[in-house]
Structures are given as C-alpha cells and as structure tokens.
Amino acid sequence: MIALQNINKIFRVAKRQAGFGRAVKALFSREYEFVHALNDISFTIANGEMVGYIGPNGAGKSTTIKIMCGILTPDSGVCDINGRTPWRDRVAHVREIGVVFGQRSQLWWDVPVIDSFELIRDIYKVEDRLYKTNLDELTALLGIFEILKTPARSLSLGQRMRCEIAASLLHSPQILFLDEPMIGLDAVSKIAVRQFIKKLNRERGTTVILTTHDMQDIEALTERILLIGKGQILLDGGLDELKRHAGQRRTLIIEYNGDAPEIREGMSVNEAKEGRLVITLDPAIMAVSDAIAHIAANTELNDVSVSGASVEEMVAALYREYRI
Amino acid sequence: MKEYRALFRIKFIGGLQYRAAALAGLTTQFAWGFMEILAFVAFYRANPAAFPMEFSQTVSYIWIQQAFLALFATWGVGGDAVESIINGNIAYDLARPMNLYDRWFCEAAATRVARATLRCFPVLILAFVLPEPFRMSLPASAAQFGMFIVSAVLGFLVVCAYCMLDYMSSFYTMTRINLVFAMIGDFMSGQIIPLPFFPRPFQAIAEWLPFASMQNAPLRIYSGNIAGMDAVGCIALQFFWLAILLVLGKALMRRSLRRVVTQGG
Numbered sequence: 001m002i003a004l005q006n007i008n009k010i011f012r013v014a015k016r017q018a019g020f021g022r023a024v025k026a027l028f029s030r031e032y033e034f035v036h037a038l039n040d041i042s043f044t045i046a047n048g049e050m051v052g053y054i055g056p057n058g059a060g061k062s063t064t065i066k067i068m069c070g071i072l073t074p075d076s077g078v079c080d081i082n083g084r085t086p087w088r089d090r091v092a093h094v095r096e097i098g099v100v101f102g103q104r105s106q107l108w109w110d111v112p113v114i115d116s117f118e119l120i121r122d123i124y125k126v127e128d129r130l131y132k133t134n135l136d137e138l139t140a141l142l143g144i145f146e147i148l149k150t151p152a153r154s155l156s157l158g159q160r161m162r163c164e165i166a167a168s169l170l171h172s173p174q175i176l177f178l179d180e181p182m183i184g185l186d187a188v189s190k191i192a193v194r195q196f197i198k199k200l201n202r203e204r205g206t207t208v209i210l211t212t213h214d215m216q217d218i219e220a221l222t223e224r225i226l227l228i229g230k231g232q233i234l235l236d237g238g239l240d241e242l243k244r245h246a247g248q249r250r251t252l253i254i255e256y257n258g259d260a261p262e263i264r265e266g267m268s269v270n271e272a273k274e275g276r277l278v279i280t281l282d283p284a285i286m287a288v289s290d291a292i293a294h295i296a297a298n299t300e301l302n303d304v305s306v307s308g309a310s311v312e313e314m315v316a317a318l319y320r321e322y323r324i
Numbered sequence: 325m326k327e328y329r330a331l332f333r334i335k336f337i338g339g340l341q342y343r344a345a346a347l348a349g350l351t352t353q354f355a356w357g358f359m360e361i362l363a364f365v366a367f368y369r370a371n372p373a374a375f376p377m378e379f380s381q382t383v384s385y386i387w388i389q390q391a392f393l394a395l396f397a398t399w400g401v402g403g404d405a406v407e408s409i410i411n412g413n414i415a416y417d418l419a420r421p422m423n424l425y426d427r428w429f430c431e432a433a434a435t436r437v438a439r440a441t442l443r444c445f446p447v448l449i450l451a452f453v454l455p456e457p458f459r460m461s462l463p464a465s466a467a468q469f470g471m472f473i474v475s476a477v478l479g480f481l482v483v484c485a486y487c488m489l490d491y492m493s494s495f496y497t498m499t500r501i502n503l504v505f506a507m508i509g510d511f512m513s514g515q516i517i518p519l520p521f522f523p524r525p526f527q528a529i530a531e532w533l534p535f536a537s538m539q540n541a542p543l544r545i546y547s548g549n550i551a552g553m554d555a556v557g558c559i560a561l562q563f564f565w566l567a568i569l570l571v572l573g574k575a576l577m578r579r580s581l582r583r584v585v586t587q588g589g
C-alpha cells in the first residue's frame with residue numbers, strides 16, 4: 001500500500017541570463033528561482049495495482065518516484081509505503097522495492113552482467129535458491145541469456161535496458177518503480193518487456209508504477225492513470241476516464257479521385273496529400289454519418305476509415321485543457 | 325558484511341585489469357624515487373650533520389612510499405563516490421539497502437588495494453637489489469616490522485576516511501577534483517618531504533595533526549626513525565584520528581543526504 005498525502009517539494013534553481021556580463025554579475029549576486037516541483041500531491045495505490053504515471057517533461061514524475069524510493073526528502077507531506085516513510089527508513093524500505101531509472105545504469109560498467117547480478121544478490125542477501133529461480137526466469141523471459149557474460153559497456157541500449165530490468169527484480173521486490181524503462185527498446189523488445197511486466201504483475205502480484213511517454217505502453221499495461229502537470233495531479237482514473245475528458249473526436253481518413261472535398265464546420269484537416277485527406281471531426285458539431293454523406297456527395301471516394309482519437313491525442317488534448 | 329566483501333571483490337578485480345595504467349604508474353614511481361634519493365644524496369653530502377634522519381632511513385621511507393603510493397596518496401583515487409554525485413547515479417546507490425558512507429569507503433579502499441597490489445612488488449624487489457646508496461634496508465626487528473604493519477593498515481584507513489570528506493565536498497561544489505584537500509594532505513602527510521625535514525616548530529605541530537597519522541607513521545616506523553614507545557604512541561594517535569575522521573565523515577554524510585537533490589531525469 002502506497003499512500004502520499006500533501007507532498008510538496010520546492011527546488012531552488014540559480015538563474016542567469018546568457019552573456020559574459022551577466023555571468024560576472026552572477027558572481028556577486030545570484031538570482032534564484034523557486035520551482036514548485038510538487039504541489040500538494042496526494043494519491044494511494046493498493047497492493048498489486050499497475051499504475052501509469054504520465055505527464056509532460058518536467059511535470060514532477062521523476063521527483064515523485066524519487067520521493068517514493070527514499071532518495072529525495074520532500075519539504076512537507078506524508079508518504080507511507082507498507083508502513084514506512086521511505087526517506088526516514090531508507091535501508092529497510094529499499095530492500096523491498098525495485099527501481100529502474102531508464103536514464104541511468106545500475107550495472108557495473110566494466111564487468112560481465114552476471115557479475116553485477118551476483119553482486120546485487122549479495123547486496124540484497126538473496127538466498128541462493130531464490131536467486132537461481134529468479135535468474136532463470138528473468139533471463140528466459142527477457143531473452144538475455146546470451147549476453148550475461150558480456151561486460152555492460154559493450155551492450156546495446158536495448159540489451160542493457162533488459163538487463164537493468166532483470167537486475168531490479170532479482171530480489172523479488174513487492175513494488176517495482178519503472179522510470180521510463182522503454183528508452184531505446186526496439187519494437188520487439190518493447191512487446192517482450194510489456195508482456196513480462198504484465199506477467200509479473202499478474203503472477204507475483206507485484207505493484208508496478210511506470211512513467212513513460214509512450215502511450216502504447218499505457219494502453220497495453222495500465223488500468224489506472226495518474227496524470228501530473230506542473231506538480232499537480234490532474235487526473236486519476238482509468239483509460240475510459242481519460243477518453244471521456246478528451247471528448248469524442250473522430251479521425252476520418254479519406255482516399256479519393258479528382259477534386260478534394262469541401263471542408264465544413266466541425267472538420268479540420270490534419271494532413272492533406274494528393275488523393276488523401278486526414279480529417280479530425282467533432283461529432284458535437286457534425287455527426288459522423290453527415291460528414292461521410294457530405295464528402296461522398298461531392299467527391300469520388302475510394303476508401304473511408306473512421307477511428308477514435310488515439311491516447312496520444314487524448315493526452316495532448318488534456319495537456320491543452322489544463323494548459324500544462 | 326557479505327555485501328561489502330562482494331563489493332570489495334568486484335572493485336578489486338575491476339582494478340586489476342588496468343595493466344597499462346599500472347605500468348605507466350610503475351615507471352613514474354621508479355623515476356620519482358630515484359630523483360628524490362638523488363636530491364637527498366646531494367643534501368646529505370653538503371652537510372651530514374644537518375640531516376634529520378639517517379640516510380638509510382630516508383631511502384627506505386622513499387621506496388615504501390613509492391611502492392604503496394596507491395594506499396597512502398591523498399589524491400588520484402577519485403572514487404566512485406564523486407562520479408556518482410556528479411553524474412547522478414547516486415540515485416541508484418541510495419536505492420540499495422546499504423549505508424552509503426560504508427559503501428563508498430569500501431569501494432575506494434578496494435580500488436586503492438587493487439592498484440597497490442599491481443604496483444608494489446616490482447618497486448620493492450628492485451629497491452632491495454639496487455646498489456648502495458639506493459638500496460632499501462630491512463626493518464631493525466620483527467617487533468618493529470609488526471608495528472609497521474599495524475600502523476600501515478591504520479594509516480591507509482585514515483587516508484580513506486580523510487578522502488571521504490574530500491569526496492563528499494562534491495555534494496557542495498559539484499566538481500570532480502577538489503585540490504584543496506589533496507594538496508594539504510599531500511604536503512602535511514610527508515608525501516613531498518618527510519616530516520622530520522620540516523622546520524622544528526612547524527614539525528612539532530604537524531606531528532599531532534591527522535595528516536601525520538597517514539603515511540608518516542608507518543614509513544618512519546618501518547625505517548626505525550620512530551621506534552619503541554614512541555611508535556606505540558604514534559599508533560595510538562592514529563587510532564584517535566581514524567575515529568574522529570570516521571565520526572566526522574558519517575555526520576557529514578547524514579547532513580549531505582538530507583539536502584541531496586538528484587537533478588534531471
């Protein structure tokens with residue numbers, strides 16, 4: 001059980017304008033800007049939940065993750081994870097969690113991956129039998145058996161990331177924090193990792209908190225979404241809720257011969273090529289059937305397809321709605 | 325303890341693979357040792373009466389210093405600590421169920437031991453077969469040698485504890501190299517010239533500072549410049565400074581971690 005209550009964090013950032021003169025001036029008097037990275041963040045996550053934590057760059061995602069990992073101390077607020085306050089009880093707390101920071105590496109640079117794994121085993125004091133089971137399962141599921149003996153520095157980004165994920169799970173943590181774990185993964189690896197995370201959540205009941213910019217991850221993985229922007233939680237709910245917020249806009253893709261159809265109120269052109277149009281339609285102004293009828297009446301149609309807004313578009317719309 | 329043993333092992337093995345660096349280091353240390361001895365020879369010939377150590381003691385001092393440079397130098401081992409603070413990997417370090425001070429101390433110590441292991445033997449072997457006046461002599465007695473070992477271990481730990489303060493200063497300066505710590509340590513510990521060569525009043529003060537508990541103590545005990553009860557007192561002072569530096573370092577770590585900010589990402 002994870003419970004955050006009114007968490008605040010303010011960073012002080014030294015600021016100066018570009019240029020030599022300003023740099024000299026900054027030697028004597030420095031201007032600071034206070035960035036309210038987290039503003040009264042509250043939420044609870046039950047055991048075994050899988051939550052997508054999304055928001056634009058600089059919204060406060062990583063700051064929240066770091067607070068939940070005990071790495072960062074907030075200025076005020078309460079955070080209780082399985083009965084502990086992470087930053088006060090750091091050592092006991094981190095024993096039960098796994099973390100992947102997509103932008104950093106936890107593998108020892110100049111030794112084979114397997115040596116890093118064994119060191120992690122010793123750090124977490126994982127029993128040999130459990131270690132062996134976990135290692136076998138993780139190497140099979142993540143497809144990293146062939147690269148275990150390779151030094152981390154010679155791995156490709158995608159290979160390394162799969163090893164990073166395995167490394168965070170060797171001690172069977174109850175909670176797994178994934179801070180942008182899909183960086184650098186190719187399509188095949190992404191699907192493999194997604195399936196793996198799902199399986200982990202389903203079979204071991206591991207609580208998973210995932211930050212990502214890839215909406216397909218969100219769609220494939222999480223039932224619950226936390227949307228954060230400018231340090232505030234803007235939306236806490238399922239994908240459906242997100243869809244409801246983002247309205248019912250439809251995308252029409254039309255292929256035609258001859259002249260382009262006339263655009264009317266309620267339609268806006270996203271993409272126009274010779275013989276192909278992508279139109280966003282607001283059904284509140286013009287019904288889908290009317291739009292198709294209107295286009296078909298004026299144009300020689302080859303193909304029409306209608307689809308709902310993608311999650312990406314929904315999130316972009318939400319960002320606009322909240323002006324973040 | 326198991327985790328610290330494992331960490332020491334991986335850093336030690338990692339440190340052993342840099343053979344080219346070790347070879348380059350060895351060359352430097354030989355050259356440096358010779359030059360230093362040559363300078364002291366000139367000094368000794370000019371006025372043997374004004375020479376504060378016996379000449380053979382000075383030679384042993386210099387060769388052990390060069391052989392174990394990696395153990396006692398206050399510079400050169402930046403440690404994973406500094407890298408971790410600067411590049412933000414401290415986030416992962418903090419996500420481990422380990423005391424961060426102990427961990428960084430262990431990593432730095434392992435790096436130093438690995439480097440010293442690669443470099444000490446060629447220097448020692450050569451120093452024992454060189455012609456006079458360059459030849460290094462054996463310690464006066466087994467007891468003296470025993471005290472040297474104890475003092476050397478303590479001196480090494482004092483250096484590590486002192487360098488931890490240096491590493492942690494990166495929390496505040498955000499730079500990789502903080503020369504103040506290294507240079508004060510270098511001069512005051514007898515790395516450049518042994519403490520007996522300092523002017524009298526200055527030496528009297530320097531002997532009591534933590535820097536004298538680094539290489540000064542074991543090197544002078546080995547050569548017999550400090551012997552008997554003086555050596556015991558010297559070792560007691562090393563214990564004292566080690567305790568102070570450890571307490572200070574752990575307090576500074578707690579203070580720093582409260583205000584640590586991992587930027588970006």
